[in-house]
Each structure stands twice: as structure tokens, then as C-alpha cells.
């Protein structure tokens with residue numbers, strides 16, 4: 174990385190606006206900002222400056238300077254996305270939100286919370302809970318994931334089945350546009366049908382249309398109680414049938430995650446928790462509601478899944494241990510070969526067995542190892558590939574397998590991402606995934622907001 178350069182003229186201008194300590198331009202300081210979670214990197218010769226604004230006005234000044242100088246702008250939260258989303262591939266100014274990390278207001282009466290872009294999802298959940306309220310979206314890395322990043326990707330997580338994803342809990346946004354102007358996208362009211370839904374346009378736009386600086390989030394009353402149960406099956410098909418059986422019965426659990434045998438084994442070796450590693454698949458089920466509801470739902474599901482081996486949880490400590498194990502699938506996989514790439518595809522729920530079978534065949538063809546798990550209730554499957562980034566041959570095989578994985582998901586009526594987004598990693602598949610006309614309209618929308626193509630360029634779709 175020694176060839177990373179900095180645009181010193183622009184750095185000087187930014188220092189004047191923000192003060193020297195809020196501008197990072199030495200190679201040592203900016204190195205940490207050159208990767209995302211999949212280790213997507215900037216080109217060595219790129220010019221990068223990292224800025225740490227503390228206010229909306231400072232963000233506006235940064236963006237205006239970049240607009241005048243036609244310099245790319247990349248917003249960055251915790252840098253944990255899997256799709257190269259926050260990597261400034263063409264160089265440019267990276268706006269890091271670590272200093273804009275305050276919860277501005279919580280209203281129990283209005284069931285909402287106003288936050289700056291750099292607050293973590295974990296902190297939002299913690300503070301909501303102190304008010305007896307609930308912010309359900311829960312990406313597994315919620316302790317570090319920022320709300321700016323989570324909204325820009327419309328992150329989900331295990332509770333998506335019952336509660337939806339980030340897009341379902343945002344009422345209003347403050348966004349700095351490409352020319353530095355600040356807009357409000359909606360209103361803080363619980364209902365609002367005035368004009369186009371710009372809020373939802375920015376959610377999931379991956380920093381390509383504007384910079385989210387503040388959000389008003391919708392909260393709901395906290396369910397009184399939740400409880401998990403683990404159901405083991407002899408096949409993926411049996412587990413998928415069980416998911417449908419539960420949903421058809423009228424019960425919507427808050428979580429129904431699927432883990433295959435290899436995932437169970439890999440996690441158990443990483444964090445011994447007592448998972449039954451001899452089983453072919455497991456459903457990690459959580460039910461919630463009033464204490465009585467939870468008891469009834471648990472009893473009903475146990476009776477319904479009479480072909481499953483049910484592992485009941487003894488106490489809250491054991492429940493927390495199993496949650497930690499469930500969230501550790503990524504870390505556990507990384508121990509197998511040193512590196513891990515998480516993929517993310519989604520299919521209609523009934524197609525999960527065909528998808529998992531297809532993934533296994535592809536992996537066999539290319540001699541790859543993957544822990545297959547995901548949010549079965551949503552049809553959202555994540556093969557976590559254990560890789561060694563230094564092994565060029567393995568990486569070539571991985572990229573071929575990835576092409577076939579996306580073809581497979583599309584052929585099953587699914588798509589190339591359920592929650593991780595498109596970034597640069599999946600940009601080449603977007604036209605095929607959404608169709609020619611929708612793709613062309615999307616490019617026009619991009620042009621309306623960002624005619625100079627400075628907002629996170631070459632992400633989502635390639636603009637020539």
C-alpha cells in the first residue's frame with residue numbers, strides 16, 4: 174500500500190474547513206479505510222483523504238468542495254459491508270461518521286428516535302430498550318454496524334421475517350445531496366403520503382444518491398418476552414418443510430434461521446455451546462410476545478414439529494450462549510482457512526432445498542468449502558466461504574462459483590442479494606437481476622441526483 178497518495182491541495186482546503194485534526198491524509202492513518210469486510214481494496218495509486226465531520230454543516234462543506242473539484246465522495250460507517258460498498262475504488266474523500274454518533278431524541282409518546290448517522294444499531298437497540306421500546310432490525314454485527322450504513326444497505330438480520338428490515342423502521346431522513354444542499358426526505362409523522370417516497374429511495378441506495386446525516390427511526394413497544402428453541406432435522410428439505418408448516422399454522426416466529434451440518438460443526442468447534450453437530454440441519458427459532466403468548470407458541474411449535482429433535486433451553490444464560498453461537502457463524506468460518514467471504518442470495522422459501530442442493534454441487538465442482546446458513550423464513554441464504562486470499566487458484570475457482578451461485582438464485586426466481594446490497598461486487602449482475610428498463614430508469618435517477626457521478630461512483634451500477 175505504499176503507493177497510496179493524497180491530493181494535498183484538496184487536503185489543505187479541507188483542513189481550513191474542518192481543522193487539521195479532522196482530516197487524515199497520511200498513509201498510516203488512511204490505510205484502515207482502504208478495505209471493507211471482504212477485503213475489497215482501493216487501487217494502490219489512488220488518492221484518498223479521510224474526513225471526520227462533527228456536524229451536518231461540516232458534511233455540507235466537505236461535499237460542496239468535492240462537488241466543485243469533481244472528487245468522488247464515499248460515506249463510511251463501520252466498513253463492515255460485504256460488497257465493496259465503502260471502498261473508494263477511484264480514490265476520493267471518505268466521510269467517516271465516527272464523530273456524528275449521538276442519539277438526539279427519543280420519544281416514547283411518538284414511538285420514534287432521532288439519531289445521527291454514526292450511531293451503532295446496538296446502541297439504538299439498547300437505548301430503545303431503556304424506554305421500553307424496540308428497534309427490531311438486527312444485523313449480526315449490530316454492535317459495530319452504524320445506522321447510516323444499515324440504512325444505506327437496508328440491512329436485515331434474523332428478525333426480518335416477523336419485523337422486516339431497516340427500511341421498515343425509518344420515518345424520515347436528512348440527506349446532503351451531491352452539491353452540498355441539505356434536504357429532508359419525508360416527515361416524522363407515523364403516516365405520510367405526500368409526494369414521492371424519497372425516504373425509501375435513499376434507503377438501500379448505498380451512498381450513491383446522497384449522504385444520510387440524520388434519521389428519524391420508528392420504534393415499537395418491546396415484546397414482553399422472547400424464547401428460543403432449537404429444532405434439528407435429518408435433511409435441509411425437512412427443515413424447510415418445517416418452516417412452511419409453522420408459518421401456515423398462523424404463527425410467525427421472530428426468528429427462523431437455518432444452519433447446515435457443516436455450520437453447526439464449525440460453530441461448535443469455535444464456541445462449544447452444546448449444538449448437536451451430528452444432525453444434518455437445525456432451525457434456530459425464536460418466538461416473542463406476552464409471557465402467555467410465548468408459552469403457547471413454544472408448546473404449539475414443539476407439537477407441530479413432531480419429526481424434529483427439539484433442544485429446549487434451560488435458562489437465560491444458555492439462551493444468550495446460543496445467540497452468541499448463532500451470531501458467530503462468520504467468525505467461526507474465518508478460522509477454517511484464515512479468510513471468509515459471505516455471499517447473500519434470496520429465493521422463494523419453497524426453493525430453499527433446491528438452492529442449498531445447487532450450492533453444494535457448485536462448491537463440489539470448484540472444490541470449495543462453505544458453511545451454509547441463513548434466514549430461512551425469508552428465503553435468504555448465506556453461504557460463508559472459507560478461503561485463503563493468498564491462494565490464487567482457489568480465488569479463481571471462488572469467482573467462477575460465485576457467478577454460478579447468482580445464476581442459480583436468479584433461475585430459481587430469486588435475486589442476488591437479500592440484505593447485503595450490491596456495491597461494486599455485484600454491480601455486474603444488477604441489469605440481469607432487475608431487468609433492462611428498470612436498470613435504465615435507475616441510471617436516470619442516479620443522474621438526477623448526481624450528474625457529476627461523484628457519489629460513491631461505480632457502486633450499485635456502473636455509470637460510464
Ligand SMILES: Cc1cc2nc3c(=O)[nH]c(=O)nc-3n(C[C@H](O)[C@H](O)[C@H](O)COP(=O)(O)OP(=O)(O)OC[C@H]3O[C@@H](n4cnc5c(N)ncnc54)[C@H](O)[C@@H]3O)c2cc1C
Pocket residue numbers: 209210247248249250251252253254255257258259270290311312313314317318319320321322323325326327328329330331379380381383384385386503504592593596629632
Ligand atoms: C460479521 C458480520 C455480520 C453481518 N450480519 C448481517 C446481518 O445479519 N444482516 C445484514 O443485513 N447484514 C449483515 N452484515 C452486513 C451489514 O449490512 C453491514 O455490516 C452493516 O449494516 C453496514 O454498516 P456499516 O456501518 O459497516 O457500513 P459500511 O460498510 O461502512 O457502509 C455500507 C454502505 O453504506 C454506505 N454508507 C455508510 N454510511 C452512509 C451514510 N451516512 N450515508 C449514505 N451512505 C452511507 C457506504 O458508502 C456503503 O456503500 C454483517 C456484516 C458482518 C461483518
